Amino acid sequence: MRRLLISVVVLLAPVTAWSTSLNVQVEEGQVRNKPSFLGEIVDKVVYGESVEVVKEQGPWRMVNTPRKPGGWIHQSAVSESSVELVPGSNVNAGASGKEIALAGKGFNADVENAYKAGHQQMSFAWVDNMEKFTVKNTDIEQFIKQGGLREAGL
């Protein structure tokens, strides 16, 4: 009986560890010192990187990254699904490896460039500009306080 229990524990251990592992699904995810977007950034994780969940609090996950244990990341920045560009298995045989990757997982910078080549009158300048808009955490805090609002998601 004791041997059976040990066997069960040994078999289940890797499954438990795997089930608490999540993949980063944003280009750059901020890991913070508290479950809040206004918390201090203690580590950054990149798209496709795996983090280990140790605790949940509302929509926030306490995670261990390869560099920093016990930081917080919002659940919408991580996913149980693999987000890496794995070639699709159902696409037509005979296409190049790159093409299979594209067809399996779709649209990327190459496709955007090909689209731009066919639509040279369309400027992406303002899209690039708006991506650079940033607001400081201190300004957000002031905006919330001054407006009699509250920070949600805690």
Add this chain to the structure above:
Amino acid sequence: MMRSILIASLALGLASCAEMTKVVNGAATVAAATGYISSSQAGSVMRASTAVAKTMEDITPAQEYYIGRTVSAGIVNRYPVKANPAANNYLNLLGQVLVMASDKPSTYKGYHFLLLDTDEVVAFAAPSGYVFVSKGMVKLCKNEDDLAAVLAHEIGHVQHSHALAAISTSRITSALTIIASEGAQAAVGGSVGELTRLFEGSIDDITQTLVNSGYARGQENEADASAIKIMQRVGYDPAALIRVLETMKIKVKPGATGFTSTHPPADERIADIRPLLPPSLIAMAANANRDKRFGEMLRTL
């Protein structure tokens, strides 16, 4: 006519990827049985449709980002941008406070808000968090809570990936058109060129939904429900959403282009929103600071 298109769009929009695969496979079988294409070509189409369905279900945040960028490029090439740093900074501050309270605050490269320099009353949300609001829409808002309602509604569309849902229709159309006109092999080329063509079709389809045909009533209802949640979490008056719609009814002429033409009638939306408001909602007192900063921003437009 428009009503028929909207109903058709809703029906197609709600079709799952599995259903789409059935549609395409069924069409391929019929085409083969009637001699339109060979049985091997039909097989190719069915394999291709399975691959497409898988892709649709597996759209990654990175792909959503590239779709969102290009849809956004279309919007800023259609409407002039209000290059007003102070107003855009205010818009992004307000937007980020709302985003933090949404159920999907993280997208591939985050949310970004931009003011459009047109008196047309419009607001758009492209996939991955690109939100646009026109000067006309901002001026229609009486205070910050009203503008928060508009932005929160658009964040709701992003949260529910409503724009991406419009792609399904074009995929179905694309697959059936290829079967009917070009033969089966064209559907399974697997080339970057073909993917770019599908990308282009997806962008056109989303833009058509955003700018012309509009979302289905159910999708608007979902976005409104999310907006109410977001506003309650932050501390804005959720009833502002109804106020904005009431103002639109008075100030925007029927048949106008933009926001009013791309949404269900205001009365229908208000009827859908009322049950979502807290039953004991007490009229919220105006906040002098919010009114002040909103007024200051307004004067720069």
